[in-house]
Amino acid sequence: MKKLLEISLGVVTSVGGFLEVGSMATAAQAGALFGFQLIWAVVLGTICIIFLVEMAGRFAAVSHHTITDGIRERFGFNAFIWPLLATLLVNFLVLSAEIGGVAIAAELATGISFQWWALPVAFLAWLLLWKGTFGLIEKGVSTLGLITLCFVVAAVMLRPEWKEVAVGAVPSLPHHDTAKYWFMAVSILGASISPFLFMFYSSGAIEDQWDKSYLGTNRAIAGLGMSFGGTISVGVLIVAALVLGAHGVTEVDDYNQLPLMLIPIFGFWGFILFVASLAIACFGATLEVALQQAYLVAQGFGWNWGEDLKPRDDPGFSLVYTLTLFLAAVPIALGLDPLKLTIFSMALTAASLPLTVVPFLFLLNDDRYVGENRNGLVSNAAVIFVIAVGFVLAVVTIPLQIFGGT
Amino acid sequence: MQLLRDILDKQVVDREQVKIGKVDSLVAELRPGKPPRVIAIELGSIALARRLGSAPARWTAKLAARLSGKQQARPHRIAWNKVRDIGVDVEFDINVRRTRIFAWQDWLNEHVIGRIPGA
Numbered sequence: 001m002k003k004l005l006e007i008s009l010g011v012v013t014s015v016g017g018f019l020e021v022g023s024m025a026t027a028a029q030a031g032a033l034f035g036f037q038l039i040w041a042v043v044l045g046t047i048c049i050i051f052l053v054e055m056a057g058r059f060a061a062v063s064h065h066t067i068t069d070g071i072r073e074r075f076g077f078n079a080f081i082w083p084l085l086a087t088l089l090v091n092f093l094v095l096s097a098e099i100g101g102v103a104i105a106a107e108l109a110t111g112i113s114f115q116w117w118a119l120p121v122a123f124l125a126w127l128l129l130w131k132g133t134f135g136l137i138e139k140g141v142s143t144l145g146l147i148t149l150c151f152v153v154a155a156v157m158l159r160p161e162w163k164e165v166a167v168g169a170v171p172s173l174p175h176h177d178t179a180k181y182w183f184m185a186v187s188i189l190g191a192s193i194s195p196f197l198f199m200f201y202s203s204g205a206i207e208d209q210w211d212k213s214y215l216g217t218n219r220a221i222a223g224l225g226m227s228f229g230g231t232i233s234v235g236v237l238i239v240a241a242l243v244l245g246a247h248g249v250t251e252v253d254d255y256n257q258l259p260l261m262l263i264p265i266f267g268f269w270g271f272i273l274f275v276a277s278l279a280i281a282c283f284g285a286t287l288e289v290a291l292q293q294a295y296l297v298a299q300g301f302g303w304n305w306g307e308d309l310k311p312r313d314d315p316g317f318s319l320v321y322t323l324t325l326f327l328a329a330v331p332i333a334l335g336l337d338p339l340k341l342t343i344f345s346m347a348l349t350a351a352s353l354p355l356t357v358v359p360f361l362f363l364l365n366d367d368r369y370v371g372e373n374r375n376g377l378v379s380n381a382a383v384i385f386v387i388a389v390g391f392v393l394a395v396v397t398i399p400l401q402i403f404g405g406t
Numbered sequence: 407m408q409l410l411r412d413i414l415d416k417q418v419v420d421r422e423q424v425k426i427g428k429v430d431s432l433v434a435e436l437r438p439g440k441p442p443r444v445i446a447i448e449l450g451s452i453a454l455a456r457r458l459g460s461a462p463a464r465w466t467a468k469l470a471a472r473l474s475g476k477q478q479a480r481p482h483r484i485a486w487n488k489v490r491d492i493g494v495d496v497e498f499d500i501n502v503r504r505t506r507i508f509a510w511q512d513w514l515n516e517h518v519i520g521r522i523p524g525a
Contacts, residue, residue: 080415
C-alpha cells in the first residue's frame with residue numbers, strides 16, 4: 001500500500017517536471033502548423049526520457065551517487081567540466097523561459113505586461129526554496145500540476161479522428177515548410193528529453209534516500225509518469241491542431257493566441273484553465289530547474305547540499321539557486337520574448353544532449369557502481385539511440401535555427 | 407585499488423559526515439629506492455585549477471590571494487593517515503570546522519546568507 005502511494009505520488013510528480021513551457025509551446029506550435037503529423041516526435045521523446053529517467057533512478061538507488069557525482073568521479077574533473085558548463089548554460093536559458101511562461105500567464109490574467117512579473121515570480125520561487133522542504137515542493141507542485149489534465153479532457157471532447165492521431169504517431173515526411181517541420185521536431189525532442197529532468201530525478205532519489213528496494217517503484221514511476229506527461233503533451237498538440245489550425249492560426253508566434261485553444265470547448269473557463277495550467281506547469285518547472293542548478297554545482301564541487309537543510313548549513317548551495325533565479329529573471333524583465341526564448345532553448349537543449357547522455361553508457365554498465373543491476377541490451381540500445389539522435393541534433397540544430405527558427 | 411580511478415574526484419566527508427569537497431588532487435612522496443607513497447589529498451579551487459593547466463592555476467592562485475590573503479594561495483591539504491573509510495565517500499577523521507576549508511562558507515554566511523531573514 002505504501003509503495004502504491006509512493007508510485008502514484010512519483011507519477012504525479014514527474015508530470016510536474018515533464019510538462020513545462022517548452023513542451024506546451026512546441027506541441028502547440030507543431031499542432032497548429034502541421035496538424036497531427038508531429039505526434040511521433042512527442043512519442044519518441046517520451047520513450048527516450050522514460051529510459052533515461054529509469055536509469056538515473058536506478059543508478060542513484062544502487063550506487064548512492066547522483067548522476068552528477070557519477071560523471072565527475074568516473075570521468076574526472078577535466079572531462080566533467082564540459083557537461084557542467086553546457087548544462088549550466090542550457091538550464092539557465094530554460095529557467096528564464098519558465099519564468100517567462102509564468103509571467104505570460106500573469107499578464108493574461110491581469111493585463112499587466114509580463115516584464116513586470118518576472119522579478120516577482122523569481123522572488124516567489126526563491127521564497128519557496130528558501131523556506132520550503134523537498135517534500136513540500138515535490139507534493140505541492142505535483143498536486144496542482146494535475147490541472148494540466150484539462151488538455152487531455154479537451155482533446156477527447158473535440159472528438160478527433162483517432163485513426164489520424166495514430167497515423168501521426170508514425171514519422172512521415174512533411175508536405176510543406178520542410179525546414180520548419182524538422183526544426184519543430186528537434187524542438188519537441190529537446191523539450192521532452194531535458195537533462196534537468198533526469199539529473200533532478202537522481203538528486204530526488206538521493207534526497208528521498210532510495211536503496212535497492214526502490215528499483216520496482218523507480219521503474220513504475222519512470223514508465224507511468226513520463227507516459228502520463230507525454231499524453232498531456234499529445235493532448236496540447238491535438239487541441240492546437242483542431243482549434244488553432246482549424247481557425248486558420250498556423251503560425252503561433254504570439255503567446256496571446258495560445259489561450260484561444262481551450263475557449264471553444266470550455267468557454268470562458270477555458271481561458272482560466274489555460275492560464276492556470278500555464279502558470280502552474282511553468283512555476284513547477286521554475287522550482288525544479290533552479291534547484292537542479294544548485295544541485296549540479298554543489299554536487300560537482302562536493303559542497304553540502306539538500307533542500308531540507310537550512311540555508312546556513314549549505315550556504316554555497318543556497319547562493320547558487322538565489323543568484324540563478326534572479327539572474328534568469330533579468331532577460332524577461334528587460335522584455336525578451338518568452339516564446340522565442342523557449343523555442344530557442346529547447347533546440348539548444350537537444351544539441352547539448354550528447355554531453356550528458358554519453359556518460360550513461362559508461363556509468364550504467366560499470367560493475368563498481370551498479371553491479372548486477374547494470375543495463376540490459378534494451379536499455380543500452382535506447383541510450384545509444386538517444387546519443388545518435390543527440391549527435392544528429394547537435395549538428396543540425398544550428399542550421400535549422402537559422403533557416404527554420406521563428 | 408587504483409588511486410586515480412578509485413580515489414580522485416570522490417566525495418570527501420569529515421567524521422560528522424559533513425560534505426567537505428571532492429578529492430581534487432593527490433600528493434605523493436617520492437622515496438629513493440622505494441615506491442612512491444600518497445601522503446595527502448588536496449581540495450579547493452586552486453587544486454582544481456592546476457588540473458586544467460598552468461595558466462588557470464596561476465589566475466586562480468592570484469585571485470585567491472587577493473580575496474583572502476596570502477595563506478590561502480595554496481590548496482587545502484588533508485593528511486592521508488587521517489583516512490578512516492573509503493566507500494561511497496572518502497571519510498577523514500577530522501572536524502572540518504577546525505580547518506580553514508569552510509572559510510569561504512563562513513564568510514558567505516556572515517556577509518550574505520545570514521543577513522537574509524529565515525536563513
